[in-house]
Amino acid sequence: MMNLAAYANVYGAPPVELVGETAGLTQFSPFFPGASALDEAAPHSLDGIIILGPPGTIERRYTIALALRALKPGAPLMVLAPKDKGGSRLAQDLTVLGCTFDESARRHHRICVTQGPGDAKAAAAAIADGAPRLDPTMGLWTQPGVFSWNRIDPGSALLIANMPPLAGRGADLGCGLGVLSHAALASAKVKSVLMIDLDRRAIECCKRNVADERVTTMWLDARRIPKTLQTNALDFVVMNPPFHEGGHENQALGQSFIQSAAAMLRTGGMLWLTANRHLPYETILKPLFKRVTLVTEAGGFKIFQAQK
Numbered sequence: 321m322m323n324l325a326a327y328a329n330v331y332g333a334p335p336v337e338l339v340g341e342t343a344g345l346t347q348f349s350p351f352f353p354g355a356s357a358l359d360e361a362a363p364h365s366l367d368g369i370i371i372l373g374p375p376g377t378i379e380r381r382y383t384i385a386l387a388l389r390a391l392k393p394g395a396p397l398m399v400l401a402p403k404d405k406g407g408s409r410l411a412q413d414l415t416v417l418g419c420t421f422d423e424s425a426r427r428h429h430r431i432c433v434t435q436g437p438g439d440a441k442a443a444a445a446a447i448a449d450g451a452p453r454l455d456p457t458m459g460l461w462t463q464p465g466v467f468s469w470n471r472i473d474p475g476s477a478l479l480i481a482n483m484p485p486l487a488g489r490g491a492d493l494g495c496g497l498g499v500l501s502h503a504a505l506a507s508a509k510v511k512s513v514l515m516i517d518l519d520r521r522a523i524e525c526c527k528r529n530v531a532d533e534r535v536t537t538m539w540l541d542a543r544r545i546p547k548t549l550q551t552n553a554l555d556f557v558v559m560n561p562p563f564h565e566g567g568h569e570n571q572a573l574g575q576s577f578i579q580s581a582a583a584m585l586r587t588g589g590m591l592w593l594t595a596n597r598h599l600p601y602e603t604i605l606k607p608l609f610k611r612v613t614l615v616t617e618a619g620g621f622k623i624f625q626a627q628k
């Protein structure tokens with residue numbers, strides 16, 4: 321087990337068996353509602369940090385570069401990742417960022433430790449590369465690491481193509497960049513949309529992508545909707561639920577989203593859902609909704625309309 325005394329901060333949830341218990345450290349991952357943000361940390365302000373490196377190279381280098389900028393001189397940075405999800409590239413990342421480091425391998429992970437400071441110019445370039453930006457093709461604010469950050473997801477596009485104009489009060493669970501809400505808000509009959517995502521970066525992008533006074537955004541885990549939102553009052557919910565967690569398929573995630581939608585909808589309210597064809601959502605939809613209709617199936621996706 322590592323000596324954690326030099327580490328006051330953590331990014332993500334590194335495996336306990338590799339680094340020990342990190343629950344008491346200050347969390348900086350955008351996937352932990354309420355966590356601090358590395359891009360807002362003052363330069364040279366933080367003690368050591370342990371980073372579970374994100375799988376995408378741009379996002380991983382951005383995160384490491386932000387941490388290097390935020391660390392006090394000499395404070396340690398430990399970055400680890402499964403070998404097949406970015407771990408085998410950590411040494412290259414730190415070399416590009418101008419850091420000397422020690423590298424070890426344990427339990428299919430690579431683990432690198434550096435004390436920076438690295439090359440400030442290289443860090444600035446990595447930060448610019450991973451920062452939020454307006455994508456001219458999609459016409460949306462986006463950021464590497466956010467779901468489908470550089471293309472509209474085909475499952476979401478299929479749902480938009482099959483959704484009638486909506487009306488009343490609704491929610492978008494796992495809203496990502498906000499493409500489903502954007503489509504819903506095209507109808508003047510929509511009075512409000514509550515947009516929820518676990519990823520702070522997605523929520524920040526949404527604030528720019530759907531700047532509409534009918535919208536409320538919440539950085540929240542859609543599996544644990546607070547009682548105050550389980551009102552059985554909404555007219556519609558739209559969603560393209562996630563089915564991966566920590567790099568692995570987790571069908572329970574989408575099932576929890578469906579349960580949350582059911583708790584938010586009024587009797588007669590409608591859930592519009594897009595899903596990869598292999599996901600067995602029918603079994604969870606049927607006991608919770610009065611009428612479940614498979615609207616279409618195409619390109620490996622299926623669209624459901626479920627009336628509560």
Ligand SMILES: C[S@@+](CC[C@H](N)C(=O)[O-])C[C@H]1O[C@@H](n2cnc3c(N)ncnc32)[C@H](O)[C@@H]1O
Nearest residue numbers: 467476494495496517518519541542560561562
């Ligand atoms: C398949 S994407 C769909 C994004 C967007 N609705 C679209 O159509 O492009 C699923 C979204 O759910 C978010 N997410 C994952 N787990 C979540 C959770 N537990 N609570 C809320 N959002 C979550 C992800 O960050 C991602 O933005």
